[in-house]
Amino acid sequence: MNGSGEMRLILLFIFASALICRAEDKASGRWEGLVQIPDRELEVVVDLAKAEDGQWQGSIIVPGLNLPGTQLVNIGVQDSDASFGIKTARGLDAVFKGHFNADGTFSGDFSQAGNRASFTLKKIGAPQVETPLRSTPVAKEIEGEWKGEYQIFGTPRHVTLKLTNGTKNSATAELVVVGKKVNNLPVDLVTQEGDLVTIQSNQTGIGYEGRFNKESNEIKGTFMQGPMELPLVLRKSK
């Protein structure tokens, strides 16, 4: 490669870096604006930022849908375009697809449930991306298989909860509820804070919150299924 070829490569690198920086500068920040759903404008606040690993991360707040800081999914930023999605436990599945405009706004289409509306957002400050809750490890005596039973509409439901500490300094859980059918519920979050153990299944809207009692070797708490809160005592399987 001769000198002029090297020079061209360097210039190309500088240009590409500038483009990347520009896209990053454009997208990163706290954005606020409206989704123009006919007869129902939705105010949204979107935070976008680049993480240390170079991946885009973001969260969204929608006061009109009782949606506090919620992680964005499928974030893509390229040149002057960006897209990202929302997927919630309540079944909200929506996509923003837009363009960064010369006037500093970000506008485009919002689609949800097969419907489409336009949106326009304006940058109002630095990003405040909501960090996702992460599972914690559980104490050695809490690891293992727990069983219990709760009643709903006069019918018993048998619960088996298996807690295991993983390699990433966090616990995982298998949750099986047996009624008329056997339901293997996906668990998204396992936490232990003191004697309080929390299990969360986002997709099903099911959760459990209980306190571990070392003496009786049981977890006494509440099984939460939608709006219903049902007492559930879990005991260690022999």
Next chain:
Amino acid sequence: MNSATKLERTGWRPIDFRAGGFVIAVLLAFFLDPRSRAQSMFRGDPAHSGVYAGEGPRQFHRVKWKFPTGNRIVSSPVIDNKKIYFGSDDGNVYAIDAESGREIWRRSTKGPVPSTPAVAAGIVYFASYDGNFYALNAETGALKWKFATGGERRFEAKGLHGMQPKNQTIADPFDIYLSSPVVADGMVYFGSGDGNLYALDAATGDLRWKFKTGDVVHASPAFVNGVVFVGSWDSHFYAVDAKTGKEKWRFHGGEDPLIHNQVGFQSSPAVIDGTVYTGCRDAQVYALDASTGKEKWRFDNALSWVITSPAVTRGKVFFATSDSSLYHMADAATGKSLVRQQGKAYMFSSPAIAGDVAIIGVLNGTLEARDANTGELLWDYQTDASKRNSGWVLTAERKFNQPLLFFDNWREAPLLAQDRQVSVGSIFSSPLIENGVVYFGSTDGFLYALE
């Protein structure tokens, strides 16, 4: 079905043949022509069969007319002497010409009228949310009498459907109907928010008896062989002697002390061939022995309410569900499922059967015509409000857009969500089929005639 059976089923007395020949002929024509009486009350007849004369339309051609009122229409239309009668939540009861859709008269009350009128012997009977039960001259709308009940109210419970605060009593936004009267043997029977089933003298409005249940009665009573059948929000179903008001038997449906979601009879019964068929909010359809109240079978709908009143004909039971939005046909003798078709949205409207066509309203603002034998969709009609889909109440597939509707159970949010949900011209009204024309009301405030 022979005429004798028909008379027995509908609870009408045998004809007195000592009367003059002309009178006999007129009476015979009245009794034997289903159109002369059979469609002049909720579900078509006192037994609530939900079956209408002739063949229902297998194709949709056009909107024959549509008639505007000032508010939602939840009431179902009935026809008598070429006039359509129905109530509106604007507080009026209307009489309109069945052919032209022109208003003949209207009568105002001081509350919404989500009750379906009954017309008998030239009198229109209905209930209003103002707590009164009315009898009007069917020709002129003039008041003949009115009867004050103990007052109306909706079903209510603490922490209803998981709404917060849990200790707050909340009125149920899905308690949408008022009881519709049944007229038989010179009496008129209806339920009330004061918890009573009432029996009044149909001519004078004098109270003959009242029967106390444990909660609101907004289901509509059926009358067969001197017995009145009705369910209550107390989750009991009752059979009451029509003459004395004495209880013959009661049946206990499901209970839900947690959130009061799976409880109460909102569906109205059909009583056919000695069996009572009724839906329940405990997600069951029950078949009960009409003489004893003993359960013959139950059809479990997996936590999905059955608000529709079953239609029963040719040994088959037709009904639909709310949350699971399923259209069902079951064997009337065994409860075995014969047809199961997936609908798009909640169904509260009760199916009307005419020949081989079943017609039902859907809360997404669509009227559906299905083949009564296979359940397959023949045609549908979507109201303009449903097409507008203001605020994205519906998905592009016309299902309810739940994440944009029910996202909060605090304060009035669930009530507002229900309000928003029915802004798409929801069809709570049960269709009337007459001479190939389908009449129904919508929450867009219009009464429709389709042909």
